[in-house]
Amino acid sequence: MRRWNGWGEELTDYALHGEPLLEKWVGRGTPPRDAAFGDVIRTVPPSRLPEHPLLKREAEIRLLHARGQSFPDWVALRSGQITTFPDAVAFPESAAQVRELLQFARSVGAKVIPYGGGTSVVGHINPEASAEPVLTISMARLTRLSRFDQHSQVATFGAGATGPDVEAQLRAHGFTLGHFPQSFELSTLGGWIAARSSGQQSIYYGRVERFFAGGEVETPSGSLHLPVFPASAAGTDLREMILGSEGRLGIITEASVRVTPLPEYESFQGIFFPSFEAGMEAARSMVQGGLPISMLRLSNATETMTNLALAGRERLVGMIERLLRSFQIGPNKALMVVGYTGSKALCRTVRAEVMKTVRDCRGTDLGIGQILGSQWRKSRFRTPYLRNTLWEKGYAVDTFETALTWDKIPAYIQSVEAIIRTGLSDKGERVHVFTHLSHLYPHGASAYTTYLFRIPADPAETLLRWQHLKAAASAQIVAFGGTISHQHGVGVDHRPYLKAEKDALGLRAMTALFKSFDPDGMMNPGKLIET
């Protein structure tokens, strides 16, 4: 059973370690009083949609599809103050049923929300308050590997396939998609495309832009077939109209993706640097040198310290601290994780080249790089579960992210962390904040910031505090010339900041594009762009 008001499976829980440190950083948390499912379900209003064999109108199903995983979603779910629900949820089993549902929605004047894994952190799948009824179309029953050209390494899936659905079906043939966003366990192929997802090993396997090769989209104006070409110079790339469209032009029913044979070799290596700056220098040098690593992430000093403190692996951490002292690396230590994927011979050479750069920048893997790396691998999808545990202890946690060119990164991180850290000081509250570079590119990186603060008793006040911090962070992103989202998408929460990077002209072009597929504006209104 999936948690109705938190992340992941109910049976999966991660204990919280280092609680005294949390108290030291932001004070002792008070567990909030969450609403009970049984009470919240009684707040679901009657459906405004007529009966239809493909529609589920039960309150429970509508509640379970009402919100995603954004901070406002959490406040709504935990407090039970949800206010808007889909009037029905449908679970089509074919593209033909999706077409039928779009026709039905048009005939009754309903708005349509495409629903993948419900993991959006920016409000993508939330019904707007509106006079028109809302139909949520879940892709949960379109998950199958329907075609697989192993010779060309192109696999075609139903767009509702989750990360595990995709990987299990490919692994049976010795292949992998290699797309591992943190939401991997729940998020879907169609969602990855619609929100321009990026996986942890995107250097090797590519962001969704690189592996999304073609597919089928059902739009209010008809079906769009995107054929698979290795590359093309024939005008506008229609895949790029679908990527990042956030449900505004139609529903992706099927997607063809480039896949890769399971690698001969794969490992991850943890490396410490005496400072975040030294690590950044090494990271930049590696990606700009074109080294074919498969992953690279770098935590700043606070994140490194926090992760070690909360890891709950006292013996390992003790060993690390002793080793660090002998390598003369002090409290400003920054942890990098590097991934190697491919043929053994190549990985050996790449690793040797990486270690050259590491030494030049005064880093070391302490002789336990592999242990650190496999620790990271084991916990790669754990962080969102910690959010459950923290909430129940009285701590709110959220993240924001951007991507900037290298020249802007140090000043941005310093500035945004300072602003978040003191962002609630007028309330007498401290905020614990830290950052890592999560995806690295030759010309820059994504900066991914996590922050934690105590939950006040009143949910409205919780939301206000978050809104204040979110607005402050977003203003910094815009001021420093970052994109408003490197991997979370736009949805509702980032919409006010989109004009800064698209210009009025660009927004108008996007609107015209969506309108050509959805002339009546029935698809996911209010997300990405206004109206």
Add this chain to the structure above:
Amino acid sequence: MRRWNGWGEELTDYALHGEPLLEKWVGRGTPPRDAAFGDVIRTVPPSRLPEHPLLKREAEIRLLHARGQSFPDWVALRSGQITTFPDAVAFPESAAQVRELLQFARSVGAKVIPYGGGTSVVGHINPEASAEPVLTISMARLTRLSRFDQHSQVATFGAGATGPDVEAQLRAHGFTLGHFPQSFELSTLGGWIAARSSGQQSIYYGRVERFFAGGEVETPSGSLHLPVFPASAAGTDLREMILGSEGRLGIITEASVRVTPLPEYESFQGIFFPSFEAGMEAARSMVQGGLPISMLRLSNATETMTNLALAGRERLVGMIERLLRSFQIGPNKALMVVGYTGSKALCRTVRAEVMKTVRDCRGTDLGIGQILGSQWRKSRFRTPYLRNTLWEKGYAVDTFETALTWDKIPAYIQSVEAIIRTGLSDKGERVHVFTHLSHLYPHGASAYTTYLFRIPADPAETLLRWQHLKAAASAQIVAFGGTISHQHGVGVDHRPYLKAEKDALGLRAMTALFKSFDPDGMMNPGKLIET
């Protein structure tokens, strides 16, 4: 001085070798009677545009900007039957002047053609016959490196910079863009973006989609600024609206590109396989194995034979033939060229991995792989010059290309070559045809076909024969599910085939997109999409 009716600089000429073989393949050519510049210039009609300080209305300049390098363009230029000319050509020196020119064009009801290097092979820069006057805007004076963030490795150029303009300015700083299409010497950065260009080393340096990072576009609706982000998940990627837009929505004035330090090491290696099929197996295995090579191309048996015969390097070719016999490689031999670019250590490992695959597929570099590779490097931009020489001997040559997934490639090449080879048999003419895989991807490759036939006396008949062959080739591309262009673009010549890959819905979306920037349809009408 650039040739007015052929390729490249007047002083650069390549002698034709192996003429007896050409005679054997298609018969003896009869040099056509080309029109003289002095005669053709008298066919330029008076300009329909009023005077303006930024406009050049002289007949000579208008003639020199009337046609590109497509086959129909060659027939027009060589025969002197050109029929349409721009009414004026402007050479703006700033984005402000481009804006002024667009306003002027609108005020007088003129159509606008953006002009880069004039190297289009599909009719991109040709004025349509129309009641409205035509203003061609050449970017020849916007060629400067205006900003260069070496730390982030992002360089900003005027969009009129040619390949040599770009490389010379970057090399002064120790950097390279690494974009080497065959038109490199004349084509421009803006043209590469507008027509989705692909360079010979695109595996390493990327197609234009990968290195185009941002820029400035002047459109009839205003200026569009595309900021540089390493990556973004914020909705539609506006760069992808500009890429492949073929002048339909505005004029790119400035482009920021990702650049790379000059590599520590670079070499090319020639490798022979006993057959095209064996070479293809090796090529597919290399790119699917994720080997970080920088280039890979593979000629089929006829192309390998033809290139060796026409190379004019008798001693080298003699040596190759002797060595091939000793390696038991017969007349079906297929030549592959592999490029290595990067750090020495990495290139050494990659080369060793490549050679493993080569041996598995019964290939060999004959111990002279480096010599063969540097021969290829030396002549990498030569082929279009040969077109001049061949034409003057009475032989017409043209190329077409597509990209397909691996599963479709062998049957496509066999089928399209058979159709072209016998395509003029009802005229009693033979066509010499051969193909190479020019760009390789994990899921497929581009197939690039060259064909040669004798020029008849009547230019109208020359054009008819080409039209017949072009239509036959394009129909095969569509039938096999290839893209109508992997690197040449759409322009006029490929427009009828675009619907097959974009669907009516996709074409409508493209039209809506262009219209949002160019509501009156003044930009490069008739190119890419109709009207």
